Amino acid sequence: MDVQLGCCWRCENPIERDVACIVCGESKYCSEVCRFRDQWRHISECVEWRPKQCSNAKCGIVSGQLKECTACCDAWYCGETCQRQHWKDHKPSCQKRTQEIREVGAALKVNFHNYPKFSSEKAMMQFPYYIGNTLAIDMLNLPANESRREDERTEKTSELDTLEDSYSILSAGCGNIRNWIHTVASLPNEFKGTLHTVLNDCDIYVQARNVLQLYMMIMYSDDPNVAERITTIWYSLHLPEEDYKFLIDCLRALLGFSADSLDEVTGGALKLSETDITAIRPVWKAWLELECREGHPNYIDLQEQRRRLLYQNQEMEEGMKLYRKELPNELLQSFDEYDKHGNFIPGVNAESCNLPYDNPTLTGYMFTQSAQVTPIESLLFLMSGRFVYCIDNCLMAFSEWDYLKVKKHHYNKSMVVMFHSFISDQIKQTIASIKAGAQRVSIIICNCFDISARVDVESDRFDRIFTSNIVDFSGTQALLKVMKPLLNRANKSSTIITQHYGWYLSVPDSMVYGEITAAKTTLPAPQRVCEISSCAILAAYDINSDYYEDMLSRHPSTMTEECDKVIDANMFFCQEYFNNMNWFVSYLRAECMAVNKDSQSTNPPSFQKVKQSEGLQLRDFRRGNSNKVVPFRYRRNARPVNMTRGMDRMLEWHFA
Known part of the structure; x- marks a missing residue:
């Protein structure tokens, strides 16, 4: 669950008098009012967590000890007798579900077949994800893992020891650095250890921006305004002259560094190979060469480019109108102002003439709009084309920082003021941790399936491995096979996190909507x-x-x-x-069937087998609050400002 332990599942205020759901007992509220207000959303999860009823109508016993039908995972029995008696009635639906799993598995097998080989090329044909499409997460979450107080009889080290230890995180397919920033900013105040983070992505544009922002944090850590500058440069379409000149100075400096000299000047806090810095250097150069001043003959005019991109079809327009309808009324004016001009600077009038420059880091080479170019070598070095605005219409600051955390930090009727303040504070906390010598970041540009060739498998062991939504394209088992050797077996809290973002696209609508x-x-x-x-x-x-x-x-x-x-x-x-939990389980079984090349069976694997893939154990998300690092899913209704989706799922894998 995405609510902090001890807080209300509706309003998130601390619970003084525990009011639980009378059916499942899992959801907790601060009052009867909050329980009533949350009842509609809670129904879909309550039916999963409540005691099951025997599917044999002649029995109907309700118990928490019933066993599910392993073929369809959609019927429950108190024993073999009831299962046999009910088989005649259950057989049609059970066989139908099994056949649907086979069909989805066959379709996924085609999708997964070539992904490890062609994923880098595919990524280069898409929008650079300068802004993420999922909420920033704490990839470490020490208080709920290593620092959690266990029974005194266990051999768990003390909480103080865990806060002085060193930890390592691998973020594969990392996208931008929001997850790393939120992870560092979420470290307990008492943390005295060190954190080494490897940010791996095959997108040279995203990595060019990541290195730029990291360089700003490290080299300008004593500038009291640097966090606000970075936030503005991260998201704002137009820039004040002072921020633009700061950006240009940083880009020029980066062009002069080799990998060794950058390592030296940052005191070892930022590392990347000479091959990787060579690959992203042309991106910095292209940004420098853009004419960003309004009124110049070669002015890039990002606002006009953005307007054409945002409203190039009716579907995009309808989507933005619907998003606007979901916003709290008091935030509408500020969103309309942002939507019109794209400025992410608090206290600046939308029509202000004090923003004379466009932001070059919101541009990239749009391969999807370019001529027919297919070889990866051409894509990597084809910089002759003009960089253009390349941010997807649904990607903005409001889509990647948790609104619940943002409004608790600093609520304001201006969405820009509220989010700018929160993000800047996250960056300030990150800078403080860097200055204390607690952070080291390595940038690796490669296909995540080749990551073992870029790290020392014998010595590099990670306490957390976050894999974004790569499983949507590769299948979970194929990814776990690559990542498992890199997981730190010595740490009982070590976890691999897989994110299922597009699973619903591969299944029939009946699966998506479920019950x-x-x-x-x-x-x-x-x-x-x-x-x-x-x-x-x-x-x-x-x-x-x-x-x-x-x-x-x-x-x-x-x-x-x-x-x-x-x-x-x-x-x-x-x-x-909707309750589509069983269909998500069916999808995971189909996915496992698609990836398992050695199996000769035409029967889908049981969910029990899926949960024990590649010698790892899946935390069973059907049993309430099972995840320990990140929420299994987020409550969308609690986050009207975020563009969260009801189908996103995050799974956690650990050593059995």
Whole structure:
């Protein structure tokens, strides 16, 4: 669960009087009011955590000790007798589910076949992810792992010892550095150890920006305004003259460094190979060569480029309109101002003439819009084309920093003021840790499947390995096979984190929507237009009560049209109100079937086998709060400002 232990699952305030869900007992609230308000969202998880009922109607016993049908994982029995008695009724649905898993597995096998070989080339044909599409996470989370107080009878080292130890993290397919910054900023104040982080990505554009930002933090750590400058340069379309000149100075300095001299000047805090710095140097050079001053004959005019990119089709426009509807009313004015101009600078008027420069680091070479270029060698060094604005319309600061943490840090009616303050503070804490000598960062540009050739397998062992959503393209077992040898077996808390971001794209719609549990609630008849619409209404109620009231005011026929429009434009709007847990389990089984080349069986592997892949153990996410490092999923309704999605899942693997 994405709520801190001891806090309410609805409002997140500390719990003084424990009020639990009367059915499953897992969800905790500070009051009956919060429990009632969270009931619609909680239904889909409650049905997973509550005691099961025997599927044999003649029995119907309810118990927490029932065993599931291993073939479909969608029926539960108290014993073999009940299972045999129910087989005639259960057989059609069980065989149907098994066949669906086979079909999904066959499709995934084709998708996964060539990924390790061609992933670098594929990445170069996409948007550079200068801004991430998932929330920043704490990849270490010491308080819930190494520093957690265990039973005194165990041989666990003391909490003080864990805060003085050294830790290593491998972030494969890392994207930008938000996860690293949030990890460092989340370290306990008492932490006296060191953290070595390897940031691995095959995208030279993203890595060029990562090195630039790291250099700024290390070399200008004594500048009291550097955190705010970095935040502005990270996200703002236009820059003040002082920030632009700071950026240009840093780019020019980086062009003059070799890998050894950069290592020396940063005191060993930032390392990369000569091959890698050579690969990203042309990106810095291209940014320097862009004419960013408004009014110049060769002015790049990023605002016009952004406008064309954001609103090039109706689907994008509808998506942004829906996002706006989900925002709290008091934030609308500030979002509209940001959306119009793209400025991420607090206290600056949108029409201000004090922002004379465009931000070159929001540009890249758009291979998807270029001529037919396929060889990877050409893609890596083809810098003759003009760099253009290349940020996907759904990627902005509001999409990658947790709104719940942001508003607790500094709530403001201006989204820019609120998020700029939070991000700057995260960077300040990171800079302080760097100055204390607690941080070392290594940049490695390569396909993550080749990472073993770039690290010392004999000596480099990582306490956490974060793999982004690479499993969406490769399959979990193939990735675990590569990463397992790098995991620190000596640390009982060592964990590999896999992120499933696009699993729903490979399965039928029936899998995505699963059992529509929210539709079984006691909604008034006018609101029960259809099952999916009722979920959309519940989501609207939780996220934006004004939008909910607007839905209720409509005639049932027009309400259906509105709900359909909402779901078509953004299917994630109401996704957490569906129970698709069993379908996600089915997907993991199909994925395992697709990757397992040695198996001659046409039967899908059991979920028990999936949980024990490659000699690692999966923390069973179906049993409540099983994850120890990151949440299995985030509550979307609690984060109307974030573009979180109801289907995103994060799994944790550890040594059995």
